[in-house]
Amino acid sequence: MWCSRAAVRQVALGLRGTQRAMATLPRVYVSRKVPPQGLDILRKSGQVQIELWDSDDPVPRQELLKKVKGCDGLLCVLTEKIDAELLDAAGPNLKVVSTMSVGFDHLSLDELKKREIRVGYTPEVLTDAVAELTVALLLATSRRLIEATHEAKTGGWGTWRTLWLCGYELANSTVGIFGLGRIGVAIAERLKPFKVKKFIYTDVAPRPELAEAIQAEFVSMDELARQSDFLAVCCALTPTTQGICNKNLFAKMKNTSIFINTSRGGVVNQEDLYAALSSGQIAGAGLDVTTPEPLPTNHPLFTLKNCVILPHIASASYTTRNAMSALAANNLLAGLRGDPMPKELQL
Numbered sequence: 001m002w003c004s005r006a007a008v009r010q011v012a013l014g015l016r017g018t019q020r021a022m023a024t025l026p027r028v029y030v031s032r033k034v035p036p037q038g039l040d041i042l043r044k045s046g047q048v049q050i051e052l053w054d055s056d057d058p059v060p061r062q063e064l065l066k067k068v069k070g071c072d073g074l075l076c077v078l079t080e081k082i083d084a085e086l087l088d089a090a091g092p093n094l095k096v097v098s099t100m101s102v103g104f105d106h107l108s109l110d111e112l113k114k115r116e117i118r119v120g121y122t123p124e125v126l127t128d129a130v131a132e133l134t135v136a137l138l139l140a141t142s143r144r145l146i147e148a149t150h151e152a153k154t155g156g157w158g159t160w161r162t163l164w165l166c167g168y169e170l171a172n173s174t175v176g177i178f179g180l181g182r183i184g185v186a187i188a189e190r191l192k193p194f195k196v197k198k199f200i201y202t203d204v205a206p207r208p209e210l211a212e213a214i215q216a217e218f219v220s221m222d223e224l225a226r227q228s229d230f231l232a233v234c235c236a237l238t239p240t241t242q243g244i245c246n247k248n249l250f251a252k253m254k255n256t257s258i259f260i261n262t263s264r265g266g267v268v269n270q271e272d273l274y275a276a277l278s279s280g281q282i283a284g285a286g287l288d289v290t291t292p293e294p295l296p297t298n299h300p301l302f303t304l305k306n307c308v309i310l311p312h313i314a315s316a317s318y319t320t321r322n323a324m325s326a327l328a329a330n331n332l333l334a335g336l337r338g339d340p341m342p343k344e345l346q347l
């Protein structure tokens with residue numbers, strides 16, 4: 001096709017203009033290949049220049065420190081520590097950190113607050129997926145499903161035996177929730193049809209508006225340990241909850257009780273848990289989270305038949321992970337525009 005010189009010049013000028021406009025857009029670093037919904041939102045917004053760590057594996061720390069330099073926004077996941085070192089490396093342009101997670105124990109909130117950096121996170125969109133997985137883990141642990149499939153596959157299935165692979169049932173049980181929030185309520189709602197007799201919970205203070213929906217009774221931590229047939233940990237990891245599930249708690253639990261953790265590994269003292277499980281002080285544990293992650297394959301907890309360990313998959317459904325990435329992207333864009341974020345953490 002023939003074009004006049006004038007037309008070519010016009011196109012070139014237009015392109016240069018677009019490049020100049022692009023160069024003035026806020027720069028954001030996305031520290032992981034997040035699910036497509038979130039990336040599409042960022043790309044189609046025309047509001048930001050994106051640099052992406054295009055991998056399923058975490059960005060190496062040194063690379064992250066280099067890449068955040070001068071950025072206006074950062075979209076991260078829970079494996080990145082957002083601390084003073086990182087914020088110093090980013091420098092004064094950084095206005096928004098958006099994490100694709102409901103948990104925020106990887107963020108130094110004091111440092112973010114000091115620098116007036118706004119923080120987005122992703123509550124609510126993962127409640128259903130996490131509650132569903134918690135119920136699955138509870139049943140897998142209490143009814144010994146992993147042991148049972150192993151036996152079936154490896155020749156342990158001799159004949160039908162009266163007490164072989166017996167576990168504990170939810171009917172007529174007391175379920176305790178440690179840390180009652182949206183996820184705890186959603187777990188209880190799903191467990192109710194299993195004919196649970198009673199829900200109890202503990203938290204820093206009673207939460208009547210949430211407890212009412214599931215008719216849960218507020219009790220002390222000691223009572224929670226003593227009464228629960230199933231104890232589900234749903235609290236955030238904070239300096240107060242760090243290591244709170246320890247030998248004192250396990251010693252008060254019944255030897256028929258099942259302990260479930262889908263919050264953060266840091267709330268559990270794993271040595272104490274190992275001792276409680278191996279001595280029969282409690283009947284079983286189902287963990288979706290551990291310290292560290294991944295838990296080394298030679299960790300003693302992996303040797304126990306009464307401990308079911310999952311690799312932090314509570315929110316891992318396609319729908320939920322896409323919704324989390326979309327919310328993280330929208331939080332980031334809103335924060336950069338100076339608008340209210342859909343879900344902002346109050347610092």
Ligand SMILES: O=C(O)[C@H](O)CO
Pocket residue numbers: 078100101102103104126263314315316
């Ligand atoms: O904090 C979170 O979002 C979960 O642990 C991972 O989905």
